Amino acid sequence: MKIGCHISVGKGLEQAARRAVELGAESFQVFTKNPRGLKPKKLDKEDAAKGVAVMREHDLTLVCHTPYITNLSTPKQDLQEVTIRSILEDLNIAEAYGAVGAVVHCGKHVGEGEAYGIRRMIETLDLILEQYDGPVKLLLENTAGQGSELGLSIDSLMEIRAALRYPEKVGFCFDTCHSFAAGQWNLETFDQLVEQMKASGYLQHLVAIHFNDSKAPFASQKDRHEKIGKGEIGSEALAKFLRSEVFAHLPVILETPVEDEQEYADEMVYLHQLRQAGQPD
Numbered sequence: 001m002k003i004g005c006h007i008s009v010g011k012g013l014e015q016a017a018r019r020a021v022e023l024g025a026e027s028f029q030v031f032t033k034n035p036r037g038l039k040p041k042k043l044d045k046e047d048a049a050k051g052v053a054v055m056r057e058h059d060l061t062l063v064c065h066t067p068y069i070t071n072l073s074t075p076k077q078d079l080q081e082v083t084i085r086s087i088l089e090d091l092n093i094a095e096a097y098g099a100v101g102a103v104v105h106c107g108k109h110v111g112e113g114e115a116y117g118i119r120r121m122i123e124t125l126d127l128i129l130e131q132y133d134g135p136v137k138l139l140l141e142n143t144a145g146q147g148s149e150l151g152l153s154i155d156s157l158m159e160i161r162a163a164l165r166y167p168e169k170v171g172f173c174f175d176t177c178h179s180f181a182a183g184q185w186n187l188e189t190f191d192q193l194v195e196q197m198k199a200s201g202y203l204q205h206l207v208a209i210h211f212n213d214s215k216a217p218f219a220s221q222k223d224r225h226e227k228i229g230k231g232e233i234g235s236e237a238l239a240k241f242l243r244s245e246v247f248a249h250l251p252v253i254l255e256t257p258v259e260d261e262q263e264y265a266d267e268m269v270y271l272h273q274l275r276q277a278g279q280p281d
C-alpha cells in the first residue's frame, strides 16, 4: 500500500514530487490544471521529466486529477466539446507526468434524468477515448450523489464501463467519503462492499483510493471531506481499508481538508499506525 496525499503542483511537478518525499508520502496526487477552470495549460516538458526522475528515485506513484468543472453528461454540445478537449489534454499531461491514471468525476445529468445522463456520459467517454491510445487510464470516481451526480454505486460504475467502446482504457478511483455519503458503505457493511467489488469485477480495475472521512452523515449525498477519524465514518471503519489485503497494492491518497500541506505528514503517520495496529504480530 502506498499511502500519500494531494499536493499542489503550482510550482511544477518536480517541486510537488520533492514535497511528497519531504512529507513522507509514498504516492501523491496533483491536478492536471486549475481545478475550477478549463484554461488550457502549457506543459513544461523539462519540469515534467525532472519530476518523473524524482518519482522514480523515490518509487513514488502519481495519480492525476482532472478539473471538477467538466461534465461528462452535459446535454450542451459546446460544453461537451470543451469537456472532451479538456480531458484529452489532461490525459496527455498525466502521461507526461508519468501518472498511473487521471481521475474524472462521473457526469451530472443536470435535470435531463439519470438514463439520459448515463447515455450521454458513455457517449462523451467514447469520444474522448477514441482519441487517446497512451498508457494512462481514465479513472472514473464514484460520487456522493450531490445534486444530479451519477455513479454512486459499484454496479452503476461497472455498467457504464461495460457499455464503453474502449473499456480497457478505463479504471476506477474509489473515494471512501463519497461512497459513505452516497449510502454505499459504513462500518457494518464494509465486508459486503468488498464482496461486491470482487463479484462485479470492479476490484480488478481499481487503480487508486481517495481516502477521506466525511463531515456529512451516512447517505446524506453531500460531498464534504473531513480529516481521518474526525468525521462521520470514523477511524475504525476507515482502518478496514488500510488493513484489507485486497487494497494492499494500491495508492491510498488523502484529500482531507488542510490549511497547510505539512498537516498531511502527521495524518499519513496516523494512517500507518492505523494500518499496523491491525496486523498480526
Ligand SMILES: [Zn+2]
Pocket: 141, 175, 210, 255
Ligand atoms: Zn476524491
Ligand SMILES: [Zn+2]
Pocket: 175, 177, 178, 223, 224, 225
Ligand atoms: Zn469529494
